[in-house]
Amino acid sequence: AQSVTQPDIHITVSEGASLELRCNYSYGATPYLFWYVQSPGQGLQLLLKYFSGDTLVQGIKGFEAEFKRSQSSFNLRKPSVHWSDAAEYFCAVGPKYGNKLVFGAGTILRVKS
């Protein structure tokens, strides 16, 4: 069965510092991978997605993620964090057809000034 693991429940970084959020997946077929962000009281917003091709994916708000098949990972990165990036981040995996997403438990990002 497919699953997504986000090992870090909470991460705190200083404003301006770099960020990496980890995501590991278990999936029987070719995975289609997503990162969503959820700000308090709001729905989820898609940051980026990987379907095929270049394993380094660029998203909105300066985020990028790298797909590493050998490590079953899809880590999210940002070179310089802004206070407005404080939110909860979810990694998700889905099939090519059907669009049934399986989400990880999320990582809460805190940004200190």
Added chain:
Amino acid sequence: EAGVAQSPRYKIIEKRQSVAFWCNPISGHATLYWYQQILGQGPKLLIQFQNNGVVDDSQLPKDRFSAERLKGVDSTLKIQPAKLEDSAVYLCASSQSTGLETQYFGPGTRLLVL
């Protein structure tokens, strides 16, 4: 364009009562999803509609949960009777179709069952 609308935003009920949530997807989106997000967990798909037909309801507790999308546009999710463990945020999402389409999420309805 307008996003996914949900109401109410918050609801507090006692166990064994019934409750209903409403969702209006983005105009023209054929696929609608209901997710349950329990505190500390990621969203879990409850049911997926394609137009007014059910595509996947394998994780919907059918003894107490029901959902409908009669005209292929807006949808309601009902819980009857509610249990304490139903306390969660209920998210509605929509996409243009099934497949690799981006899902757009509403703000959610936060349910507390006492």
